[in-house]
Every structure is written in C-alpha cells, then in structure tokens.
Amino acid sequence: MNYLISTLALFLCLHTAQSQERYLTKNGTITFFSKAPIENIEAKNQQVLSIIDASNGSMAISILMKSFLFEKALMQEHFNENYVESDKFPKATFKGTILNFSNISASASKLQVKGTLTIHGESKEITIEGLFSKTTSGIIATGDFIINLDDFKVKIPAVVAKNIAKNIKVSFDFNHQPFQK
Amino acid sequence: MKLLSKKGMLFIFLIIAIIGAFIVYKMANKSHLDISSSAPKITIEATKLIDEFLIDETTANTNYLDKLIAVKGTISDIKIEDKKGIISLKTEDDFGSVLCHLSIEATQNLSELEIGQNIQIKGICTGFLMDVILVRCEIINQ
Numbered sequence: 001m002n003y004l005i006s007t008l009a010l011f012l013c014l015h016t017a018q019s020q021e022r023y024l025t026k027n028g029t030i031t032f033f034s035k036a037p038i039e040n041i042e043a044k045n046q047q048v049l050s051i052i053d054a055s056n057g058s059m060a061i062s063i064l065m066k067s068f069l070f071e072k073a074l075m076q077e078h079f080n081e082n083y084v085e086s087d088k089f090p091k092a093t094f095k096g097t098i099l100n101f102s103n104i105s106a107s108a109s110k111l112q113v114k115g116t117l118t119i120h121g122e123s124k125e126i127t128i129e130g131l132f133s134k135t136t137s138g139i140i141a142t143g144d145f146i147i148n149l150d151d152f153k154v155k156i157p158a159v160v161a162k163n164i165a166k167n168i169k170v171s172f173d174f175n176h177q178p179f180q181k
Numbered sequence: 182m183k184l185l186s187k188k189g190m191l192f193i194f195l196i197i198a199i200i201g202a203f204i205v206y207k208m209a210n211k212s213h214l215d216i217s218s219s220a221p222k223i224t225i226e227a228t229k230l231i232d233e234f235l236i237d238e239t240t241a242n243t244n245y246l247d248k249l250i251a252v253k254g255t256i257s258d259i260k261i262e263d264k265k266g267i268i269s270l271k272t273e274d275d276f277g278s279v280l281c282h283l284s285i286e287a288t289q290n291l292s293e294l295e296i297g298q299n300i301q302i303k304g305i306c307t308g309f310l311m312d313v314i315l316v317r318c319e320i321i322n323q
Contacts, residue, residue: 026280026312027262046263047282049310066247066307067316073213080247090242090308 021054023139023176030063030172034165041075041164043068050174052139057101059113061094083154084120092119098132108133108140122152130172138178144171214305216284217319219249221303227254227270227279227313234309235274245306251321252279253301259294266291268302269312277311281318290320 028048034041049062065086070076080086096115098104104111108131117126130143146167149156156164185193223245230252234241254270257278261267266288270279281302283291294300304318 026310027267027282029263046265047280047307047310047314047316062310064308064310064314066305067314069316072209073211074209076213087242087246090246091310 022179023052023054024179025050025174025176028061028172028174030068030170032068033169033171035169036163036165038163041070043070043076043079045069048172048174050141050176051179052098052141052176054101054134054139057098059094059096059098059115063092063094065090065092078160083149083156089119089121092117094118104132104134104139106133106135108142117147119147119152120154124151139174139176141174141176142172144169146170213317214249216249216303216305216317217286221249221251223248224251224253224301227252228272228274230279231272231274231277231309231313234313235277238309242308246308248306249303250306250315251301251303252281252315254279254299256294256296256298256300259291259296261288261291264288268294268300268318270300270302277309277313279315280312281315283318283320287319294320 026049027046028050029044029046030048031042031044045063045067047064047067051060052058065084066080068076068079070079084092094115094117096113099112099114101111103109110129111132112127112129114127115125116123118124126145126147128143128145130141133140146169149164149166149168156166230245230250233244252270254272256268257271258269259266265285266283268281268283270281272278281304301321302315302318303321304315307314307316
C-alpha cells in the first residue's frame with residue numbers, strides 16, 4: 001500500500017514538473033528615464049525578478065524600489081523618500097498575461113502583455129508591447145513603455161516640477177532561464 | 182560714520198553669495214556613500230538574514246533596508262552579468278539565497294574566488310524578492 005502511494009506521488013510530481021514550464025530571471029534590468037528642460041534623470045535596477053509560466057503565458061514581475069540606482073545620491077534620496085515612498089511601498093509589481101503567447105518563436109517578435117502594474121500602492125491596468133523570443137536557453141523579453149506619474153499618485157512638488165517629467169519612459173530587458181530546483 | 186563703504190558691502194555680499202552657491206552645489210551633487218571605506222554597522226550570517234526576511238519581512242525591511250551591512254556565508258554560485266559580478270551565498274532555505282551584486286571594482290577580483298569558499302561581503306540591502314538582495318557590494322578582506 002505504501003509502495004502504491006509513493007509511486008502515485010512520484011507520478012504526480014513528475015506530472016506537475018512537466019506542466020510547470022517556468023522561466024525565471026533574478027537579474028532583469030529596468031531603467032527609467034525622465035526628460036525635462038533642466039535635467040535628464042536616469043535610474044537603473046538590475047535586480048528585477050521576473051517569472052514566465054510557459055504553459056499559459058502568464059507573467060509576474062517584482063521590483064525593489066530601493067534597487068534603483070541614480071547617478072546623483074540626492075536624486076536617489078528624493079526618489080525613495082518623497083516620490084515613491086519606498087519605506088511604505090518597498091516593491092512594485094506587475095502581474096499579467098502575454099497575449100497570443102503560442103506565437104512566440106526563436107526570432108524576436110512583437111507581443112502584447114496585458115496586466116496590472118502596481119507602483120506606490122496604486123494599481124493600474126496596462127497593456128505593454130514588447131519583443132519576445134523563446135529558444136532552448138530561455139525566454140528573452142525587451143521593450144519600453146510610458147507611465148504617467150499621476151496614475152500612481154506620485155506627487156512632484158512645484159519647486160522641482162521643471163526638473164522631472166510627468167511621463168516617464170520605462171525600459172525593460174529580461175533574460176529568463178528555465179527554472180530548475 | 183559709516184561702518185562700511187558701498188564697495189565693502191558689495192564685497193561681503195559677493196562672498197556670501199559665492200559660499201551659498203558652493204554649498205547648494207555641494208548638496209545637489211553630494212556623492213553616494215563610499216562603501217569600500219565605510220564600516221558596516223551590522224554583521225550577520227547569510228542564513229540568519231534570510232530567516233529574518235522569511236519570518237517577518239516588514240520588520241526585516243525596517244532593520245536592513247538601505248543600510249550598509251556585512252554578510253558572512255559560503256559561496257554557492259558566481260556569475261557575471263553586464264560586467265558586474267553576482268555572488269550567491271548559501272542559506273538553509275530551498276529557494277532563496279543572499280544575492281550580492283558586486284561593484285565594477287570588486288568584480289575585477291572575482292577570479293580569486295571559488296564556489297564553496299567562506300566569505301564576508303558588505304553592501305547596501307535593497308530588500309527581499311526570492312532572495313535577499315545586496316547592491317554595490319565589496320568583498321571584505323579576511
């Protein structure tokens with residue numbers, strides 16, 4: 001009896017292992033760029049966690065706000081303390097689905113991702129276009145999109161309004177690898 | 182009697198203005214914390230660090246986020262992404278480790294390290310996803 005249960009359990013495990021084709025990166029890159037009359041501001045985060053479930057094309061991304069590194073220390077301080085309040089909201093997340101995921105191929109092709117982006121505790125439905133490709137070594141996703149600070153209730157004081165753009169360009173570059181363990 | 186001539190007043194005003202401008206400039210361009218010459222206030226084992234995040238992430242965030250900490254552990258993986266080294270430190274958790282993203286300078290000495298070696302690394306903790314993440318890391322000489 002015990003033998004039967006353990007064999008069954010083993011088969012179950014094998015089955016789930018096959019159906020869960022997960023691809024993951026722990027060091028995805030997200031950069032954002034604000035173009036304003038007085039200064040351009042750029043920040044880079046190379047510790048983004050992104051997971052794609054290849055069985056259904058769902059995608060989940062987690063971003064640590066403190067991981068955005070700026071050229072100037074003061075910019076980083078203002079970003080964390082005043083704008084995104086990263087002590088209160090340490091993470092930004094995205095949960096969504098890659099539309100027509102079955103069309104993915106070895107050459108980079110345009111696909112849309114639809115889902116919910118949460119920054120600064122505010123959630124918004126968005127659709128992002130990106131270039132996706134899938135080979136045996138993994139799934140690569142790159143692209144950029146624009147976010148509006150008002151949508152996420154990020155307030156910029158009038159004094160520095162000229163230094164920071166309302167619309168921020170966000171670029172992403174993820175190289176997902178097959179997940180083993 | 183006039184204490185200062187018009188010229189003298191102007192001169193003093195000018196000096197104050199220059200000093201003011203200098204201070205504003207210094208503040209706006211203040212440099213990032215120099216990790217290699219700073220001493221971390223907290224030293225902790227990699228396993229203990231991830232445990233604290235697994236048990237209570239909010240408290241761990243208040244304790245470690247944005248702080249320079251030193252982590253002790255055994256190297257479980259080494260790789261280089263975008264010219265920067267990433268060292269994983271072994272923990273007792275099945276999925277998570279402590280991921281130390283090295284500075285460009287520290288990456289130059291990466292070839293001296295090997296998997297299985299015990300090491301101490303200092304860096305800024307930015308939080309917990311699947312792993313505890315440290316950025317701008319430097320290797321502490323032992």
